[in-house]
Amino acid sequence: MAEPITLGMMRESLYAAVVADALDSVGLRNQSPRVPLRPLTVEKTLVGxxxxxxxADMYHPDPHPYALELQALDACQPDDVMICAAGGSMHSALWGELLSTAARNGGCVGAIVDGATRDIAKIREIDFPVYARGTSVYDSLHRQRVIDLDVTVEIGGVKFAPGDLVFADIDGIVCVPKEVEDEVISRAWAKVHTENAIRDSIRGGMKATTAFETYGVL
Structure with a gap:
C-alpha cells in the first residue's frame, strides 16, 4: 500500500499551480478565485x-457583537484555514491581530479573507498567513458581521465547502473538493516529481522540445 500523502508532505512538496494542473486533468477547470486575494503577511505555501x-455589511448597531465570529474561532481545529467570504467588501477590516492569535491558538494555519484586514505588522510578527483583497483601518464592529458559519460559501466564482482542501501561495488560491481530493493530490504529487526530473534534465542541457516529448509535461 502506498504511503498516504499527509498535509505535512503537501506543504513540503506541493503548491497552488501544480494542484490547479491536477484539477484541470480531472475536468475541474475553475477552482481558483479570479479575484485579487494576495498574501499580506507571510509568503509561504498555505495548506489546510x-x-x-x-x-455581511451592516449599517446599524449590532445587538450581538461578534457572536458567530467568536463561535467560529472557538471551533477552530488543527490544520483549519479560516475562509471569510464577504463578497469582496472593503467596508471594514473583518480580520486582524486578535483574530489571528485566537485562530492560531486553536490550530488554524491561516486565513483567506474576501475583503479587508488590518494589523498587518502585528500579524507578521506571529508568522500567521493572511490572504485578503487589501487593508482597512476600520474595525468590523457595527460594520460587518458573520451571518452563517460552516456552510458552503463562494469567492470569485469558486465554492469553498467545510473540510475542502485549500492551497494558497504567491501565485493564487486553489480549492480541492473533498470528493476528488485523493485523485487530485495523487496526480499533483506525481506531476511535481516529474517536473523535478524535467528541471534536472533541462539544466543538464536537454532541449525543451525533447523534454516535453520525453516526459509529456512542461
Missing amino acids: RCRTTLW
Whole structure:
C-alpha cells in the first residue's frame, strides 16, 4: 500500500499551480478565485482544510457583537484555514491581530479573507498567513458581521465547502473538493516529481522540445 500523502508532505512538496494542473486533468477547470486575494503577511505555501464563515455589511448597531465570529474561532481545529467570504467588501477590516492569535491558538494555519484586514505588522510578527483583497483601518464592529458559519460559501466564482482542501501561495488560491481530493493530490504529487526530473534534465542541457516529448509535461 502506498504511503498516504499527509498535509505535512503537501506543504513540503506541493503548491497552488501544480494542484490547479491536477484539477484541470480531472475536468475541474475553475477552482481558483479570479479575484485579487494576495498574501499580506507571510509568503509561504498555505495548506489546510476550510473552516467557512459568511459575512455581511451592516449599517446599524449590532445587538450581538461578534457572536458567530467568536463561535467560529472557538471551533477552530488543527490544520483549519479560516475562509471569510464577504463578497469582496472593503467596508471594514473583518480580520486582524486578535483574530489571528485566537485562530492560531486553536490550530488554524491561516486565513483567506474576501475583503479587508488590518494589523498587518502585528500579524507578521506571529508568522500567521493572511490572504485578503487589501487593508482597512476600520474595525468590523457595527460594520460587518458573520451571518452563517460552516456552510458552503463562494469567492470569485469558486465554492469553498467545510473540510475542502485549500492551497494558497504567491501565485493564487486553489480549492480541492473533498470528493476528488485523493485523485487530485495523487496526480499533483506525481506531476511535481516529474517536473523535478524535467528541471534536472533541462539544466543538464536537454532541449525543451525533447523534454516535453520525453516526459509529456512542461
